[in-house]
Amino acid sequence: xxxxxxxxxxxxxxxxxxxxxxxxxxxxxxxxxxxxxxxxxxxxxxxxxxxxxxxxxxxxxxxxxxxxxxxxxxxxxxxxxxxxxxxxxxxxxxxxxxxxxxxxxxxxxxxxxxxxxxxxxxxxxxxxxxxxxxxxxxxxxxxxxxxxxxxxxxxxxxxxxxxxxxxxxxxxxxxxxxxxxxxxxxxxxxxxxxxxxxxxxxxxxxxxxxxxxxxxxxxxxxxxxxxxxxxxxxxxxxxxxxxxxxxxxxxx
Amino acid sequence: xxxxxxxxxxxxxxxxxxxxxxxxxxxxxxxxxxxxxxxxxxxxxxxxxxxxxxxxxxxxxxxxxxxxxxxxxxxxxxxxxxxxxxxxxxxxxxxxxxxxxxxxxxxxxxxxxxxxxxxxxxxxxxxxxxxxxxxxxxxxxxxxxxxxxxxxxxxxxxxxxxxxxxxxxxxxxxxxxxxxxxxxxxx
Numbered sequence: 001x002x003x004x005x006x007x008x009x010x011x012x013x014x015x016x017x018x019x020x021x022x023x024x025x026x027x028x029x030x031x032x033x034x035x036x037x038x039x040x041x042x043x044x045x046x047x048x049x050x051x052x053x054x055x056x057x058x059x060x061x062x063x064x065x066x067x068x069x070x071x072x073x074x075x076x077x078x079x080x081x082x083x084x085x086x087x088x089x090x091x092x093x094x095x096x097x098x099x100x101x102x103x104x105x106x107x108x109x110x111x112x113x114x115x116x117x118x119x120x121x122x123x124x125x126x127x128x129x130x131x132x133x134x135x136x137x138x139x140x141x142x143x144x145x146x147x148x149x150x151x152x153x154x155x156x157x158x159x160x161x162x163x164x165x166x167x168x169x170x171x172x173x174x175x176x177x178x179x180x181x182x183x184x185x186x187x188x189x190x191x192x193x194x195x196x197x198x199x200x201x202x203x204x205x206x207x208x209x210x211x212x213x214x215x216x217x218x219x220x221x222x223x224x225x226x227x228x229x230x231x232x233x234x235x236x237x238x239x240x241x242x243x244x245x246x247x248x249x250x251x252x
Numbered sequence: 253x254x255x256x257x258x259x260x261x262x263x264x265x266x267x268x269x270x271x272x273x274x275x276x277x278x279x280x281x282x283x284x285x286x287x288x289x290x291x292x293x294x295x296x297x298x299x300x301x302x303x304x305x306x307x308x309x310x311x312x313x314x315x316x317x318x319x320x321x322x323x324x325x326x327x328x329x330x331x332x333x334x335x336x337x338x339x340x341x342x343x344x345x346x347x348x349x350x351x352x353x354x355x356x357x358x359x360x361x362x363x364x365x366x367x368x369x370x371x372x373x374x375x376x377x378x379x380x381x382x383x384x385x386x387x388x389x390x391x392x393x394x395x396x397x398x399x400x401x402x403x404x405x406x407x408x409x410x411x412x413x414x415x416x417x418x419x420x421x422x423x424x425x426x427x428x429x430x431x432x433x434x435x436x437x438x439x
Contacts, residue, residue, distance in 0.1 A: 005418045006387035012368045013388055017279035018286060021296050024303075025274055031304040032270070 255319050262310040270307050277320060278303070281327045283369075287384050288331035290373050294338075302330035328389060332399055335381065371421045379414035386411050 183191065220229075258276075261269025278299065285295035285302075306326050313322050372380060381400065385391040386407075391399070393407045400407070 005415050005422070006383075009368055009372065009383075009418070010388045012365045013283075013287065013372065015280065016283045016365055016369060018283035020278040020282040020299055021292075024278070024282075024296050024300050025271070027300045028274065028303050028307070029267075031300070032307060 259310060259313060259319070262307060273307070273310075274303055277323050280320075281323065284324065284327055284389075285331055287369070287372055287388070288328070288381060289334060290377075290380070294334065298330050298334050299327070301334075302327045305330070324389070328385070329399075332381070335377070367425065371418055371425075374421060375414055375417055378410050379417055382407055382410040383414035383418070387414075 258269055258273050262273055281302070282295060282299050285298045286292060289295045289298055306323055313319065372384070375383060382396060385396050385399070386393065393404045393411075396402075396407045397404045
């Protein structure tokens, strides 16, 4: 294969020059200037992005308030608990099942029989349903157990599930070994009562379960299984002593 | 301004040095672009792109070989990039040896360089690129194959076909030249 064409064209065209168009240099100059500014803008954009990312990472997020957490905790607990808020004038026999770990309430033996005992709320053990009745005042005090008790729980620990038991207003109970904490009804409601926000017309539902509870309590009353059984007995004894002629139904 | 001063000035981004570099090498590089790309407007685009990159990356020149050689390779690379984008590098994959229809060596009359340049432009794209790279710009078949992503055999076959094509053109040119001379003598 003859190399001549190669040599011929190489010698002729190797140093062949052709003047470039005048616009070429203007375009090159523009490109050189644009390259500089482009770099600067990219740096600025990168800086802004970094700033945004850093603020997103380090910006304080909203924290869940303890009350809200408390409420959530309450809601997550056993659904068997039905608690009614304590009102100042309501007679609220409320029973709520409480895990054994929470509380064990032992009636204070030193309660004076002559003094009206007003108790509100319920403090419940798994096996013992103890009863409450009126609350005359808003203020409520919560004794911890006096006698040796296996499970003594601080009121705060009761919060999730248990309702609150209350001493009589004018109690003269011996609380030397226990502690009394006084809460207003609102505090008790917020701290110890499960918040249940009923939907419309759910009062019946609520009351259905409440009624059931009441019935259970009533049976308890009748069968002298509850604290009031002792009270009834005391009452009967009193009446028998003072009014021997009348016959009474021991179950009342 | 000698070459070293020119390079230093360009590194310092002195516009006068950059212009001087461009003025020194742009005619040859533009002619080179025309050989590869064929269309003058496309050749201008390639030239602009190539020199913009060259002036930006002038500090990468390590004084290994001549500055002209370094710039030339940069421009050729830019030409090939342009042709790849336009998909204008049709190559036959025929690896058969080109036919040996070669014209015998003759003493050609001195030809105008421009006619030879025009002959190059008449070549099909594949032939033109390989012929330019091998015959004029001194690339080896291995380098050509790597640049164009073809086999060495394809590069060789393309070169052979380019040579045949050019020899035909030369023959036609010679015949036409002889006819012109004959016409002038008979008048």
